[in-house]
Amino acid sequence: MNAIIVSSLLGVIMMFCSWGIKSQQVQKNIALIGLFILIIANLAHMYGWYVVDYDTKGMLTYSFFGLYANTLLFALTFIYVWINGDEIAKIGNTSADFYSLFFFILCGISVLTSFDNLLMLFIGIEILSIPLYILTGADKKNMFSNEAALKYFLMGSFSTGILLLGITLIYGATGSFHLTAPVISISTGFAQEQILLSAGLILLFAAMNFKVSAAPFHFWTPDVYDGAPTVFTSFMATIAKAAGFIAFINVFNSQYKALGYSWTLLLTFVIIATLLVGNIIAVFQRSVKRMLAYSSIAQAGFMLFALYGKSEISNEAILLYAVVYSIATIGIFAVLVKMKENSFEAFHGLGKAQPLLAFATTVFLFSLAGIPLTGGFFAKYYMLSALLKAGAGLWLVLVAVVFAAISIYYYFKIIQAMYFTAGEPAINPLPNQYKYKLLTLAILLLILGVFPNLLLNYIYF
Amino acid sequence: MMLVSFLFLPVLAAVILLLIKNNKTAQWTAIIFSGLTLLVALQMLYTPMADFNIAWLPNLNTRFILHADGLSKILILLTAISFPAILWATANNEYKNRNVFLSLLLFTEAGLMGVFLAADGLLFYFFWELALIPIYFLCSIWGGEKRIAITFKFFIYTFLGSLFMLAGILFLNAHSSDHSFLINSFINANLTGGQQITAFALFFIAFAIKMPIFPLHTWQPDAYEQSPTAVTMVMSAVMVKMGLYGILRWLLPLFPVAFMAHTHVVVILSVIGILYASFIAIRQDDIKRLIAYSSIAHIGLMNAALFTHTQIATQGALIQLFSHGINVLGLWIVADIIEQQTGTRSMKEMGGLAKKQPTLAILLVGFALANIALPLTNSFVGEFLMFTGLFQFSPWMAAFAGVSVILAAIYTLNMVQKVAYGAISEKINTMQAPNKGAQAVLIILLIIVLATGVYPQPLFSLTADTLQQLFVK
Numbered sequence: 001m002n003a004i005i006v007s008s009l010l011g012v013i014m015m016f017c018s019w020g021i022k023s024q025q026v027q028k029n030i031a032l033i034g035l036f037i038l039i040i041a042n043l044a045h046m047y048g049w050y051v052v053d054y055d056t057k058g059m060l061t062y063s064f065f066g067l068y069a070n071t072l073l074f075a076l077t078f079i080y081v082w083i084n085g086d087e088i089a090k091i092g093n094t095s096a097d098f099y100s101l102f103f104f105i106l107c108g109i110s111v112l113t114s115f116d117n118l119l120m121l122f123i124g125i126e127i128l129s130i131p132l133y134i135l136t137g138a139d140k141k142n143m144f145s146n147e148a149a150l151k152y153f154l155m156g157s158f159s160t161g162i163l164l165l166g167i168t169l170i171y172g173a174t175g176s177f178h179l180t181a182p183v184i185s186i187s188t189g190f191a192q193e194q195i196l197l198s199a200g201l202i203l204l205f206a207a208m209n210f211k212v213s214a215a216p217f218h219f220w221t222p223d224v225y226d227g228a229p230t231v232f233t234s235f236m237a238t239i240a241k242a243a244g245f246i247a248f249i250n251v252f253n254s255q256y257k258a259l260g261y262s263w264t265l266l267l268t269f270v271i272i273a274t275l276l277v278g279n280i281i282a283v284f285q286r287s288v289k290r291m292l293a294y295s296s297i298a299q300a301g302f303m304l305f306a307l308y309g310k311s312e313i314s315n316e317a318i319l320l321y322a323v324v325y326s327i328a329t330i331g332i333f334a335v336l337v338k339m340k341e342n343s344f345e346a347f348h349g350l351g352k353a354q355p356l357l358a359f360a361t362t363v364f365l366f367s368l369a370g371i372p373l374t375g376g377f378f379a380k381y382y383m384l385s386a387l388l389k390a391g392a393g394l395w396l397v398l399v400a401v402v403f404a405a406i407s408i409y410y411y412f413k414i415i416q417a418m419y420f421t422a423g424e425p426a427i428n429p430l431p432n433q434y435k436y437k438l439l440t441l442a443i444l445l446l447i448l449g450v451f452p453n454l455l456l457n458y459i460y461f
Numbered sequence: 462m463m464l465v466s467f468l469f470l471p472v473l474a475a476v477i478l479l480l481i482k483n484n485k486t487a488q489w490t491a492i493i494f495s496g497l498t499l500l501v502a503l504q505m506l507y508t509p510m511a512d513f514n515i516a517w518l519p520n521l522n523t524r525f526i527l528h529a530d531g532l533s534k535i536l537i538l539l540t541a542i543s544f545p546a547i548l549w550a551t552a553n554n555e556y557k558n559r560n561v562f563l564s565l566l567l568f569t570e571a572g573l574m575g576v577f578l579a580a581d582g583l584l585f586y587f588f589w590e591l592a593l594i595p596i597y598f599l600c601s602i603w604g605g606e607k608r609i610a611i612t613f614k615f616f617i618y619t620f621l622g623s624l625f626m627l628a629g630i631l632f633l634n635a636h637s638s639d640h641s642f643l644i645n646s647f648i649n650a651n652l653t654g655g656q657q658i659t660a661f662a663l664f665f666i667a668f669a670i671k672m673p674i675f676p677l678h679t680w681q682p683d684a685y686e687q688s689p690t691a692v693t694m695v696m697s698a699v700m701v702k703m704g705l706y707g708i709l710r711w712l713l714p715l716f717p718v719a720f721m722a723h724t725h726v727v728v729i730l731s732v733i734g735i736l737y738a739s740f741i742a743i744r745q746d747d748i749k750r751l752i753a754y755s756s757i758a759h760i761g762l763m764n765a766a767l768f769t770h771t772q773i774a775t776q777g778a779l780i781q782l783f784s785h786g787i788n789v790l791g792l793w794i795v796a797d798i799i800e801q802q803t804g805t806r807s808m809k810e811m812g813g814l815a816k817k818q819p820t821l822a823i824l825l826v827g828f829a830l831a832n833i834a835l836p837l838t839n840s841f842v843g844e845f846l847m848f849t850g851l852f853q854f855s856p857w858m859a860a861f862a863g864v865s866v867i868l869a870a871i872y873t874l875n876m877v878q879k880v881a882y883g884a885i886s887e888k889i890n891t892m893q894a895p896n897k898g899a900q901a902v903l904i905i906l907l908i909i910v911l912a913t914g915v916y917p918q919p920l921f922s923l924t925a926d927t928l929q930q931l932f933v934k
Contacts, residue, residue, distance in 0.1 A: 316520075366594075371590060371594065372586065372587045372590040372591065373587070373590075373591065381627070381631075384627075384628070384631055385631055385634070385635075388631055388632070388635045389635065394628065394632055394659060397628045397631065397632075398625070398628055401621075401624040401625060401627065401628050402621070402624075404624060405617060405620055405621040405624055408616070408617055408620055409617065412613065412616075416601070416609055416613070419598070419601065419602060420601045420602060420608075420609050421609075451518070452518065453518055453519070453520060456520065457520075
């Protein structure tokens with residue numbers, strides 16, 4: 001409850017900041033302080049100290065896991081703002097508006113990590129999505145940004161419609177919005193209700209897939225990611241997406257049994273399609289930004305493995321994956337935002353011109369590709385391990401592994417451009433401070449690559 | 462604690478090297494640190510070293526365990542000899558950003574040492590990759606003309622292989638009784654025949670790509686040719702041994718049933734590879750490619766010997782792991798000296814080395830004879846034992862594989878003839894005496910070749926415990 005209240009308050013405060021405070025730097029600092037307060041408030045909740053607490057009649061239930069996920073996502077937002085603050089200032093008239101939107105998104109995230117009721121899921125998703133539509137169109141004078149925002153808005157609304165229809169059908173079948181509502185068993189329930197429930201769950205599944213950009217509901221992703229201002233793409237592809245996954249797992253781990261055997265089949269189909277589409281199309285991209293958009297689809301495929309079955313290790317896996325993937329993606333987008341163009345050629349000779357920056361980029365790419373000594377390895381490792389524990393066949397692990405090898409191809413294209421091709425990198429001048437920030441991120445990934453426990457131990461206490 | 466120094470010293474050196482800008486200082490730092498590693502390795506031969514065992518990731522149940530038995534020791538010795546030798550012999554070669562080059566090489570050394578010492582599945586996988594990544598950068602930055610595409614092919618090939626191994630490790634972890642990664646609990650996991658075959662296949666692909674075994678060898682000659690020679694030496698003297706090591710350490714003890722079920726298939730593949738590589742080697746004009754194909758043939762023979770699962774052939778292969786490394790290192794160093802001085806690798810343009818540079822020619826002949834396993838050289842001992850075992854396994858296989866000895870004589874002596882004898886060619890005429898360092902290294906290596914050829918007993922006693930573990934139950 002702390003997080004939901006504090007984040008909405010902070011959102012309102014931020015909104016009024018643009019009115020009194022003109023300096024973008026100060027606005028950024030206020031946002032950082034706000035995020036810090038938010039993290040503290042959430043930690044306070046974790047350890048039993050409430051700002052406000054009232055009975056939600058079971059609409060929200062706070063698990064330690066959900067609250068810990070909150071903390072991590074808030075911390076990631078903090079990192080994101082800390083690195084990208086100056087870039088955000090370049091878009092639009094005043095960055096306070098954007099920060100206020102971030103806080104509203106975080107409010108949505110706090111709902112999504114704690115809902116126990118399908119209506120709260122719907123509300124959480126809407127609170128999360130609407131600010132994202134605005135952020136996509138933030139670059140008002142750029143036609144691509146406008147187009148992307150419109151596309152995102154139309155398709156997002158459509159998927160929300162599907163979500164609502166799904167919820168309605170489920171309500172029709174079970175008479176309740178609660179996740180833990182008794183699932184109708186085939187032996188006792190009426191056939192018609194069974195069909196309603198299954199149909200509702202499948203619609204819900206489709207809508208959630210849309211939100212996390214899994215194939216075959218991914219078509220909006222490349223265009224929106226490409227059209228949105230790069231800094232906001234970075235936010236969308238990481239923190240917002242990770243929250244979507246946590247919500248997704250939350251719904252389906254309690255409900256999927258209603259779908260029975262066909263659930264595994266459906267999920268497997270979606271995962272393989274996602275891995276296939278993401279990885280194969282990413283190979284042929286000429287723009288780094290679009291490549292990253294497809295790679296984010298591919299990574300979503302990996303994260304979907306956490307849906308196979310809820311266990312301690314799948315909880316650990318999704319958190320580790322979300323954090324590591326987000327850090328690496330925030331990092332790589334932070335590099336991309338400084339490039340003059342989005343092509344691979346822009347990276348030529350970066351290794352020589354900016355050794356520190358190139359090193360950090362290499363670590364980000366290694367992590368995305370899942371190479372040992374970077375956090376990405378353990379993220380993939382935990383996912384696959386969770387998959388085996390959930391009783392999926394070894395063949396699925398092998399499929400995942402083959403796609404991981406394919407992903408090397410497009411991630412390493414950037415490394416090749418940086419180190420092995422001579423040329424002048426098309427990069428804007430960088431303050432040293434910026435490089436050190438990125439280096440910090442890279443070191444964080446390396447630490448997580450050797451001791452993922454540092455992050456995971458706190459799930460339990 | 463001592464075992465950690467095999468990882469610690471190279472990594473420390475690699476980090477220090479990044480800070481040293483002066484080429485000469487960098488070179489000597491690298492040589493001194495790899496020399497220190499060699500000293501520790503020599504000390505290990507006399508004093509037993511305790512396992513290094515600390516907790517690493519408790520909730521994954523994986524530990525940081527280093528353990529050295531005979532098999533590890535012989536390969537560590539080879540690694541520890543190879544690195545200072547390579548660094549010293551190539552001290553005069555020109556590299557841009559030499560300190561980075563050397564640093565990456567020493568990271569590779571740490572990775573290799575880790576592979577040979579790790580007694581925990583996940584740790585093994587970690588080092589397996591750690592050894593590969595610096596090589597990727599070394600070849601792509603400092604390699605030949607077509608380096609980028611070829612190194613990429615090599616990288617994806619081996620990375621895919623190791624990912625399969627990772628899937629195998631996960632599979633074993635799920636089936637071991639205590640859900641740990643320790644090699645012993647992997648060995649004690651009660652796998653059914655079918656499960657063994659699955660896991661066997663996953664591990665074997667990784668090892669087969671690394672060695673490489675026909676038909677997975679296609680990355681190798683190109684990669685050897687395009688890499689800077691110092692890296693080629695590391696790859697062909699030490700890195701290919703990772704695959705053979707994997708078979709002895711992991712494949713055979715973990716999946717005995719599956720192993721026995723596949724002996725024929727693998728031996729036949731190996732023998733095809735041996736003959737195929739030998740025939741191609743005969744047609745080569747490029748001296749680096751010739752040595753590369755010859756190396757494929759030799760590795761194929763060792764792999765065939767391991768898969769006969771006879772004690773005698775395994776003993777031979779254990780010794781040959783070391784001997785092949787030393788021989789091929791000698792050949793590469795000679796080839797590198799010629800290439801550095803004349804700028805060519807084509808044997809057509811060579812000739813008359815014996816008249817122009819007699820010392821170098823003598824050394825070349827020495828290693829060439831070792832390459833064809835002449836009695837009194839170290840390879841003879843190993844190959845003799847391997848062929849005996851292969852004969853026990855199947856006389857036909859021994860006969861086919863035996864042809865490779867003749868073929869090896871053809872291509873190796875042909876090379877010697879073209880390079881060392883005949884009229885002095887234009888290119889060879891420009892050659893000067895190789896630097897002292899390279900000469901000293903070659904002489905030391907040749908002494909090792911002859912010494913272990915005449916008196917191989919130390920190598921036998923070194924590996925006795927591994928052999929006992931594998932064959933006496």
